[in-house]
Amino acid sequence: METELLPFLVGVVLATALLVVAALRHRKRSSTSTSKHRRLPPGPRPWPIIGNLNLIGALPHRSIHALSARYGPFMSLRFGSVPVVVGSSVDAARFFLKTNDASFIDRPKMASGKHTAYDYSDIVWSPYGAYWRQARKLWKAHLFSDRQLRSQEHVRSEELRALLRDLSLSSSAAAGRGGVVVVLKEHLLMFSLNVISRMALGGKYVGEGGTDAGSPISPAEFRWMVDELFLLNGVFCVGDFIPWLSWLDIQGYVGRMKRLGKMFDRFLEHVVEEHSQRRRREGDKFVAADMVDLLLELADDPKLEVPIKRDGVKGFALDLIAGGTDSSAVTIEWAMSELLRKPEVLAKAVEELDGVIGHGRLVTEQDIRSLPYVEAIVKETMRLHPVTPLLAPRLCREDASTGSYDIPRGTLVFVNVWAIGRDPAVWGGDAEEFRPERFAGSAVDVKGQDLELLPFGSGRRMCPGYVLGLKMVQVTLANLLHAFAWRLPDGVAPEKLSMQEKFGLAVPRVVPLEAVAVPRLPAHLYAGP
Numbered sequence: 229m230e231t232e233l234l235p236f237l238v239g240v241v242l243a244t245a246l247l248v249v250a251a252l253r254h255r256k257r258s259s260t261s262t263s264k265h266r267r268l269p270p271g272p273r274p275w276p277i278i279g280n281l282n283l284i285g286a287l288p289h290r291s292i293h294a295l296s297a298r299y300g301p302f303m304s305l306r307f308g309s310v311p312v313v314v315g316s317s318v319d320a321a322r323f324f325l326k327t328n329d330a331s332f333i334d335r336p337k338m339a340s341g342k343h344t345a346y347d348y349s350d351i352v353w354s355p356y357g358a359y360w361r362q363a364r365k366l367w368k369a370h371l372f373s374d375r376q377l378r379s380q381e382h383v384r385s386e387e388l389r390a391l392l393r394d395l396s397l398s399s400s401a402a403a404g405r406g407g408v409v410v411v412l413k414e415h416l417l418m419f420s421l422n423v424i425s426r427m428a429l430g431g432k433y434v435g436e437g438g439t440d441a442g443s444p445i446s447p448a449e450f451r452w453m454v455d456e457l458f459l460l461n462g463v464f465c466v467g468d469f470i471p472w473l474s475w476l477d478i479q480g481y482v483g484r485m486k487r488l489g490k491m492f493d494r495f496l497e498h499v500v501e502e503h504s505q506r507r508r509r510e511g512d513k514f515v516a517a518d519m520v521d522l523l524l525e526l527a528d529d530p531k532l533e534v535p536i537k538r539d540g541v542k543g544f545a546l547d548l549i550a551g552g553t554d555s556s557a558v559t560i561e562w563a564m565s566e567l568l569r570k571p572e573v574l575a576k577a578v579e580e581l582d583g584v585i586g587h588g589r590l591v592t593e594q595d596i597r598s599l600p601y602v603e604a605i606v607k608e609t610m611r612l613h614p615v616t617p618l619l620a621p622r623l624c625r626e627d628a629s630t631g632s633y634d635i636p637r638g639t640l641v642f643v644n645v646w647a648i649g650r651d652p653a654v655w656g657g658d659a660e661e662f663r664p665e666r667f668a669g670s671a672v673d674v675k676g677q678d679l680e681l682l683p684f685g686s687g688r689r690m691c692p693g694y695v696l697g698l699k700m701v702q703v704t705l706a707n708l709l710h711a712f713a714w715r716l717p718d719g720v721a722p723e724k725l726s727m728q729e730k731f732g733l734a735v736p737r738v739v740p741l742e743a744v745a746v747p748r749l750p751a752h753l754y755a756g757p
């Protein structure tokens with residue numbers, strides 16, 4: 229037994245010695261090459277093979293923020309063999325997203341884009357080029373034009389009334405006990421899922437039933453798929469950074485991505501096929517009724533600069549579903565969590581709603597501009613809880629320089645908008661506090677112009693769905709506050725409410741928010757659509 233082990237042990241000792249020598253040489257080389265050839269931003273020394281991946285914890289925006297506090301607002305890291313630069317200040321955001329937008333407009337080719345987004349044929353993961361430019365133009369001109377968004381306002385308002393009805397039914401079922409505890413996120417996800425599936429797909433694909441072609445997918449299954457999509461699009465997958473290890477799929481993420489990609493494809497293929505059949509059936513009389521109809525019409529246009537194939541149509545539909553579902557629900561859940569921890573802020577919002585709207589009707593999208601305090605609550609929520617704290621990763625497509633530092637082509641770039649939103653140099657000593665009053669009389673907005681507040685990103689790669697996303701968050705939150713008196717369940721003290729985050733492409737609460745909702749408007753306003 230001992231003689232069998234000996235060669236193995238000698239092997240281990242030799243391998244360890246070689247690894248240590250390699251590590252020392254690598255650390256020496258990386259520090260000298262940094263200073264001699266390129267003026268890279270400062271950062272922690274990388275280890276061989278893993279680089280700085282050992283420094284990234286379960287909440288990467290927080291780990292990276294802690295490192296930036298030491299190394300500065302332009303910081304170099306190495307993830308495996310991939311050079312990374314993180315920007316964590318207003319100036320850094322200006323450099324990456326405004327002044328040098330063209331250099332940082334590309335996306336890296338990561339496993340999630342390959343396996344869950346039709347080999348990068350959607351918009352989120354599409355590399356910079358004619359295909360992406362054309363897609364953005366088409367979205368702006370057709371899917372998200374003012375006219376198109378206005379024409380679908382009735383869908384949003386009907387689904388909102390259904391949400392309020394469902395919440396009031398839950399509460400009246402327990403009226404004798406003074407309200408019932410609701411898990412708010414479940415209602416919010418169902419609501420945004422219904423809105424986006426009606427606007428984008430025509431509405432009939434998510435309902436009770438199985439996933440067999442021809443029958444709708446169940447809401448629970450669909451919600452699971454969207455959650456999984458957000459998680460897998462945000463994770464740091466080892467194979468993306470240490471390519472020679474990718475075949476091992478140590479974390480199991482790639483396997484999950486492939487499985488999820490197939491599930492979405494089965495669903496989207498069915499959706500697209502049904503839409504195509506209606507177009508063929510109706511011929512000249514066909515009128516586009518939803519966004520997939522519009523996408524199919526656009527894809528057929530012979531004047532397109534770059535053809536959009538079927539996978540492209542499915543990829544864009546996936547962007548609509550993913551963008552439209554989780555982001556607004558996550559933001560509203562954070563807003564309600566903050567408000568339940570600050571009853572005085574909640575009371576002030578209700579006072580504004582009572583004064584401007586009164587008790588005889590619900591809040592409409594047009595009312596929002598008359599509700600500055602509610603608007604400020606949304607901005608304050610997006611400042612402290614940006615849905616995508618590191619934005620989506622950018623790839624440097626040409627060498628760039630800040631004057632002090634060089635950023636070589638091929639560098640992966642993150643802008644930590646979460647850290648910028650909490651920077652005391654920008655927001656003052658109370659930057660960590662939820663205080664919507666800070667926006668009173670301030671022109672700072674979330675639409676990509678003010679670099680201290682970037683929940684939707686900025687520049688040409690900014691979120692193309694921000695008008696819809698913002699409308700949904702504002703009007704839904706306003707109606708939740710207007711239609712119900714909210715409190716935490718008995719026994720939960722505001723200061724004890726957990727605010728822990730879970731990382732993915734979106735960062736939701738770890739523990740879903742539970743709260744008691746008691747209707748406060750006349751009963752007929754909860755009658756639903």
Ligand code: HEM
Pocket residue numbers: 351352353364547548549551552553555556559615616619620621683684685686688689690691692693694696697698701
């Ligand atoms: C509260 C709601 C939303 C938030 C906070 C949000 C946030 C973001 C952020 C931070 C990005 C990355 C921008 C960057 O890289 O600089 C993004 C990209 C994107 N978002 Fe949104 N989003 C929201 C709603 C929506 C909606 C409703 C849609 C569509 C229905 C959508 C579709 C997209 C797409 C397609 C991209 C990729 C853009 C590109 O790479 O060119 N988003 N979003």
